[in-house]
Amino acid sequence: MSKKATGKIGVLLVNLGTPDTPNTPDVRKYLxxxxxxxxxxxxxxxxxxxxxxxxIAPFRAPKSAKVYKQLWTDRGSPLLYHGLDxxxxxxxALGNTYHVAFGMRYQSPSIQSALDELREQSVDRIIVVPLFPQYASASTGSVQDKVMEIVKDWWVIPSISFISSFCDDPGFIKAFAELxxxxxxxxxxxxxxxxxxxLPERQVLKGSDKGYCQLGACCNSYxxxxxxxxRASCFVTSRLLAAELGxxxxxxxxxxxxxxxxxxxLQPYTDEVLKTLPGKGIKKVLAYSPAFVADCLETTIEVGEEFKExxxxxxxxxxxLVESLNSSDSWVEALKEIVLEN
Known part of the structure; x- marks a missing residue:
């Protein structure tokens, strides 16, 4: 009879990334x-x-740096400190039988440093949680790719599992609805x-079940x-959130x-839609960004300020703007259940 592993279980949380500072050279490096x-x-x-x-990098970096300076706080980038929190x-919440590490796909703290941390803890297995509710090759897929690229050079590779999507997870939906x-x-x-x-439409089509994806009514069910x-993941998240909100x-x-x-x-484009709403008598709008679990440039600045204007x-x-989940108690509890289920 085989013995059960007695070491810790590693949990690797990964978000997209952020410049080290809001200065143009660091923003250019990140881009x-x-x-x-x-x-x-x-x-x-x-x-x-x-x-x-x-x-893109030479011309966009100075403009992006100005926006990042608007976003920056005494604790640095919100995406970073919300991730650490x-x-x-x-x-x-998980306790001593787990070791939770945090890394960024781009810049620091890196996925490499987070995996090294788990390796030093001699974890029996690793659960990788890309913090993107809806699967996309450009986000979740890229994290998975990077993790596998790193661990292939380890002499001993523990069991590794990936949580590829939680777009319809009840705890995730409930936590976002509460906000x-x-x-x-x-x-x-x-x-x-x-x-x-x-996302570019071509990226959605490249990963689709051939003959099924039409970028249309096929997303009415998940x-x-x-x-x-x-696209289908975004629509199911929206349907479930809408139901929870009544x-x-x-x-x-x-x-x-x-x-x-x-x-x-992917359409419709937010900036084009919002301009048509007042003409339809819609004068008060509550705006969600359910692709992001932590506030960042795309939520705070783009949705919260630019779209408002x-x-x-x-x-x-x-x-x-409805704030992101960040490190709210409801989100921590939901994420705990996601990890325990895996």
């Missing part, structure tokens, strides 16, 4: 590492290197926007054929933000 990832910009390597190093709280309900208790909103980070379809279908809209370059991205300019009266 280069991020955008040169073949899973993020999936074009031939020569074209990708020319595009990023010759155009989550790590500490989850460690406390929205607090705002809904304080004011009456005409409509709710669920704004997700966009099943084994579209389980790893980013919304009818006509009371919310699913949109996509942050598009880059000229290729067609666009909406008010179009005639809207109130645009309220």
């Amino acid at each position: 280069r590492e991020f955008l040169l990832d073949k899973r993020v910009i999936d074009i031939p390597a020569v074209q990708r290197y020319a595009l990023i190093n010759g155009i 989550l790590q500490q709280k989850l460690q406390q 929205g309900k607090k705002h809904m208790a304080q004011d009456d909103y005409d409509h709710v926007i669920f704004s997700y980070h966009g 099943n084994k054929r579209n389980k790893y379809c980013y 919304l009818r279908e006509d009371q919310y809209t699913v949109t996509f933000q942050s598009r880059l370059l000229k290729d067609p991205w 666009m909406f008010e300019h179009a005639g809207g009266e109130k645009w309220q």
Whole structure:
């Protein structure tokens, strides 16, 4: 009879990444590492290197640095300190039989350093949790790719499992709904926007079940054929959140933000939709960003400030961002259950 392992179980939490500082050189370094990832910009390597190093990084870095300076706090980047807070709280919730480490896909703390930490703890197995609710090759897939690239050089590789998606997890949905309900208790909103980070349509199609994905009605249900379809995952998260919030279908809209370059991205685009709402009598909007579990540039600045300004300019009266889960107690409990189930 085999004996059960007696060592700790390692939990690796991974988020996307952030510059070390909001200064232009560090922002440029971050953008280069991020955008040169073949899973993020999936074009031939020569074209990708020319595009990023010759155009995007040199010209976008100074503009992005200004935005990061708006976002930066005394504790640094919100994406970083919310991740560290989550790590500490989850460690406390799971107890001494687990060791929780935190890393970033790009920049620091790195996935390499987090895996080294777990290796030093001699964990029996590792559960990798990319902190992206909806699976996408450019986010979750990239984390999985990097983890496997690192551990392939270990002489002893423990059992490793990946939590590839939690878009429909009941605890995740409940925790996010609680945040929205607090705002809904304080004011009456005409409509709710669920704004997700966009992806090029080609990336969704590349990972689809051939002959099934149409970038349309196929996402009205979530099943084994579209389980790893980013668009379908966004829609199921929205349907479950809407149900938890008590919304009818006509009371919310699913949109996509942050598009880059000229290729067609998932639609409808958030910035285009919000401009049409005041003309329809929708003057108060509650805005969610359910693709992000921690506040960052895309939530605080893009949705919280830029979209608010666009909406008010179009005639809207109130645009309220629902904060991300960050390290809320409900999210820690939900994440604990996700880990225990795996």
